[in-house]
Amino acid sequence: MDSGIVSVRYARALIKASMETHQEEQVYAEMNTLSDNFSTMPQLCQIIDNPVISTNEKAGLIKSVCGTEISAVTEKFISLILQEGREKALHAIANSYIRLYRQHKNIISGKLTTAVPVSEETKEKLRSKVNERTNGTVEFKTDIDPDIIGGFILEYDTYCMDASMRKKLNLIKAELKK
Numbered sequence: 001m002d003s004g005i006v007s008v009r010y011a012r013a014l015i016k017a018s019m020e021t022h023q024e025e026q027v028y029a030e031m032n033t034l035s036d037n038f039s040t041m042p043q044l045c046q047i048i049d050n051p052v053i054s055t056n057e058k059a060g061l062i063k064s065v066c067g068t069e070i071s072a073v074t075e076k077f078i079s080l081i082l083q084e085g086r087e088k089a090l091h092a093i094a095n096s097y098i099r100l101y102r103q104h105k106n107i108i109s110g111k112l113t114t115a116v117p118v119s120e121e122t123k124e125k126l127r128s129k130v131n132e133r134t135n136g137t138v139e140f141k142t143d144i145d146p147d148i149i150g151g152f153i154l155e156y157d158t159y160c161m162d163a164s165m166r167k168k169l170n171l172i173k174a175e176l177k178k
Helices: 003-020 024-040 043-049 055-066 072-083 087-105 120-134 165-177
Strands: 107-114 137-144 151-156 159-164
Touching (some): 003 072, 024 055, 055 087, 072 087, 087 107, 107 120, 120 151
16 A cells, blocks of 8 residues: 555544544644654654564654653554554654644645844734735744845745845846846
């Protein structure tokens, strides 16, 4: 069976179980943490895939990378994944859960890139503008890139607004070359 199909099926089961117990937000945070840890620590996949490591050790490792205190739903889910031998699909399952949760809650991922750190007030103003425009909720990740010189780059969904000084200077440069 295709790993994409497997991950979506398990993610749907997890989201259903988490909603029945009203723990979907906590499970969402745990799946985000798990996914981030898989992305930043490639050796985590190798350890979980290793047949020499016992199921109990794998369970302890996975629980520890989900966060400090994990929900009962996530704990049972990890046990199920290990029991069924689906630990190789765990990263894909976590990503599928995140995607399904965002669809259900109408959450849009966004990224705000600035040359210097911006205040929480500024971030909140941008967030509320995007929320109005999309009739949803946006989750911003912020990034600081001094190479844009000034201004900002706002990305969400399929929309990108590049109001950086770097872009404006490049446009002037291209105009002068003509």
